[in-house]
Amino acid sequence: MLPARLTELLDSAPPGVEEALELTDGLDAVLADGLARPGAQGTAALEDLAAATGSTPLAASVRAAVDAVGSGRPTGPAPAALAGARTALAGAVHDALLEQADTALGRPRDDLPESAASPAGGAGGADPALEGARSWLAELAVAGWRGIDRDLAAGADAALAPLLEDPSRRRLAVLIDGLGAELRAHCPLSGEADPPARRWSDLWARAVLLAQDASPAGPGAPAEEVSGRLLPLGADVHEHPTAFQVQVHAVLEPSGGDPARLVRAAASAPKVDVLTRESLWGLLAGHSVLLGALAGHHALEVAGMPLLHGGDLLWDDERARPGEPADRFAAARLHLEDALAPAVPPLERHPARIAEPVLLEGYAAKKKRSPAPGLDLDLDGTRLPVSLHRLPESSSLDLKAAAASGACIGLMRWDAGTGWSVQPLGVAAKKAPASQTHTADWAMGPTDPKYASALKKTDPLGTLRERAGRLLRK
Amino acid sequence: MAPHAPGPPSTVPLVPPVHARKLTKVPYVELADGRVQGVVSSGSAGERVYVSSVSAGSHALSCATNNNRPCGGLGGAPCKHIRALLDEARRHYGAERVAAYLRLDPDQAPEAALSALSGPVEPGPTGVVFTRFLRYLSYLELPGTTAPLPEMHWFPAGRAL
Ligand SMILES: [Zn+2]
Numbered sequence: 230m231l232p233a234r235l236t237e238l239l240d241s242a243p244p245g246v247e248e249a250l251e252l253t254d255g256l257d258a259v260l261a262d263g264l265a266r267p268g269a270q271g272t273a274a275l276e277d278l279a280a281a282t283g284s285t286p287l288a289a290s291v292r293a294a295v296d297a298v299g300s301g302r303p304t305g306p307a308p309a310a311l312a313g314a315r316t317a318l319a320g321a322v323h324d325a326l327l328e329q330a331d332t333a334l335g336r337p338r339d340d341l342p343e344s345a346a347s348p349a350g351g352a353g354g355a356d357p358a359l360e361g362a363r364s365w366l367a368e369l370a371v372a373g374w375r376g377i378d379r380d381l382a383a384g385a386d387a388a389l390a391p392l393l394e395d396p397s398r399r400r401l402a403v404l405i406d407g408l409g410a411e412l413r414a415h416c417p418l419s420g421e422a423d424p425p426a427r428r429w430s431d432l433w434a435r436a437v438l439l440a441q442d443a444s445p446a447g448p449g450a451p452a453e454e455v456s457g458r459l460l461p462l463g464a465d466v467h468e469h470p471t472a473f474q475v476q477v478h479a480v481l482e483p484s485g486g487d488p489a490r491l492v493r494a495a496a497s498a499p500k501v502d503v504l505t506r507e508s509l510w511g512l513l514a515g516h517s518v519l520l521g522a523l524a525g526h527h528a529l530e531v532a533g534m535p536l537l538h539g540g541d542l543l544w545d546d547e548r549a550r551p552g553e554p555a556d557r558f559a560a561a562r563l564h565l566e567d568a569l570a571p572a573v574p575p576l577e578r579h580p581a582r583i584a585e586p587v588l589l590e591g592y593a594a595k596k597k598r599s600p601a602p603g604l605d606l607d608l609d610g611t612r613l614p615v616s617l618h619r620l621p622e623s624s625s626l627d628l629k630a631a632a633a634s635g636a637c638i639g640l641m642r643w644d645a646g647t648g649w650s651v652q653p654l655g656v657a658a659k660k661a662p663a664s665q666t667h668t669a670d671w672a673m674g675p676t677d678p679k680y681a682s683a684l685k686k687t688d689p690l691g692t693l694r695e696r697a698g699r700l701l702r703k
Numbered sequence: 704m705a706p707h708a709p710g711p712p713s714t715v716p717l718v719p720p721v722h723a724r725k726l727t728k729v730p731y732v733e734l735a736d737g738r739v740q741g742v743v744s745s746g747s748a749g750e751r752v753y754v755s756s757v758s759a760g761s762h763a764l765s766c767a768t769n770n771n772r773p774c775g776g777l778g779g780a781p782c783k784h785i786r787a788l789l790d791e792a793r794r795h796y797g798a799e800r801v802a803a804y805l806r807l808d809p810d811q812a813p814e815a816a817l818s819a820l821s822g823p824v825e826p827g828p829t830g831v832v833f834t835r836f837l838r839y840l841s842y843l844e845l846p847g848t849t850a851p852l853p854e855m856h857w858f859p860a861g862r863a864l
Contacts, residue, residue, distance in 0.1 A: 448850035501840075
């Protein structure tokens with residue numbers, strides 16, 4: 230990315246973003262105190278929300294929800310309508326930001342085909358497995374973040390039970406489990422503590438939508454099957470107490486000679502809290518072709534791999550084989566300028582989902598102490614903050630490696646309040662560019678001898694699996 | 704209504720991290736329902752396990768086999784199972800968090816306060832804890848998926864700085 234374009238990106242928020250966030254904050258304040266007692270200020274905030282969505286397809290349902298909360302009946306369809314309004318606001322912010330990023334990166338973006346623009350509903354009819362999730366989420370909203378006690382927080386487990394077994398409901402299950410763990414750790418909030426209102430409302434609104442009968446179960450039909458050479462750029466690693474996901478960002482060179490495209494490939498597994506750091510990658514051992522390419526830095530040849538609208542490959546090791554050695558920085562230099570980025574499906578439009586691959590070179594990494602300890606990449610005087618909270622512990626890519634880097638493949642991220650930042654996926658040392666550190670270097674086992682021997686000694690996954698085998702399959 | 708603050712960036716996870724540890728002796732430990740509780744392998748009989756707990760505030764102690772036979776080693780002081788449970792809880796969560804959860808004397812160093820802990824013996828929630836252990840293990844029996852889970856973008860893997 231050219232420094233001048235980066236300056237433009239960092240200096241100006243797109244029009245409308247601030248207004249949308251203000252409306253969102255107003256709703257979040259109501260969710261903090263509870264729909265049961267919006268108060269005068271909350272009522273005003275809800276009126277603003279109804280006015281702002283007044284000319285959208287959501288108008289009638291938001292109006293009804295605001296009236297219902299005002300007259301003390303905040304249940305029924307009200308939570309879903311409010312979650313819908315919040316999601317629409319987030320979608321507008323997302324669109325403005327992504328367009329701004331695409332302009333800065335000079336990135337061409339695919340259009341969503343007509344057929345995928347309005348998401349197909351679920352299989353039809355009510356799914357009883359969603360009932361428990363909906364009522365727990367409604368209870369949270371009525372009580373408000375400040376009013377959640379230990380029992381209500383623990384209600385996540387019951388809401389989850391019917392969802393866990395069904396892989397097509399995994400998205401809702403990991404979300405409820407992740408939110409539940411945070412509520413259990415923090416609720417009831419101590420008297421003067423402010424709830425993390427924006428975060429919990431984000432998670433809540435998304436869960437409410439995923440718990441609607443109309444929400445599609447599973448990933449939906451693949452748009453097409455693709456073949457060609459896949460060049461991994463890096464791995465975005467996600468973890469909460471009971472889930473681990475690796476999302477690989479890659480460039481696909483289609484075999485027919487069509488232009489290169491940006492795609493992603495994910496693999497995830499349920500886990501338990503104590504499986505962390507060196508024992509995480511073992512959870513994905515069933516995807517050894519994908520993990521082997523990450524650890525071994527080579528390309529992949531894929532044949533007939535399903536690709537969803539939105540750029541996600543439905544990874545299947547059987548449809549891939551290892552290719553030639555491939556340097557990530559070389560792949561990024563060759564393709565990141567021109568590769569076609571995927572369209573974003575309607576319900577995926579949220580600023581937290583923006584993760585645009587970017588190659589940064591020729592910067593000076595500068596540590597800073599205030600307002601909090603951090604790291605900036607200084608590109609000709611423009612400072613891009615590094616998202617230090619996104620450097621996974623299950624890798625050797627730590628602050629030290631990032632601070633000593635001279636080139637970086639990363640993801641552009643945006644968060645309300647902090648703005649744009651870069652999440653490193655891989656770095657090359659400034660003094661020795663051939664020395665690289667990537668987030669997925671441990672994909673086939675820790676490359677740091679200290680953690681490799683710790684893993685050998687403790688083998689937590691093996692120990693627990695052995696217990697599970699004995700106790701659960703009696 | 705309290706003045707509204709949107710809080711920290713919405714993509715910073717808020718569950719304090721736990722630490723890797725060896726799981727053969729104490730496969731399960733948790734801070735839940737106002738107790739430090741977990742499952743401890745029996746020293747002798749291979750299959751048998753003990754369910755042990757310490758209550759926050761009262762520091763009531765309980766220990767029994769998963770078939771609800773009371774532990775013979777439990778008197779006014781913690782038995783070896785409760786000792787092992789507290790040792791592993793310390794590794795898992797850190798001594799400070801465990802001591803704070805149990806509401807131990809804040810003027811004492813957490814490690815010392817945990818070592819000196821004692822309390823009345825009470826019947827414990829043996830069945831509940833053992834069921835929670837089985838539920839915990841069941842996560843490892845659930846199949847993984849390669850369908851994307853976009854919700855995980857709110858849970859980036861990170862490290863303590
Ligand atoms: Zn005992």
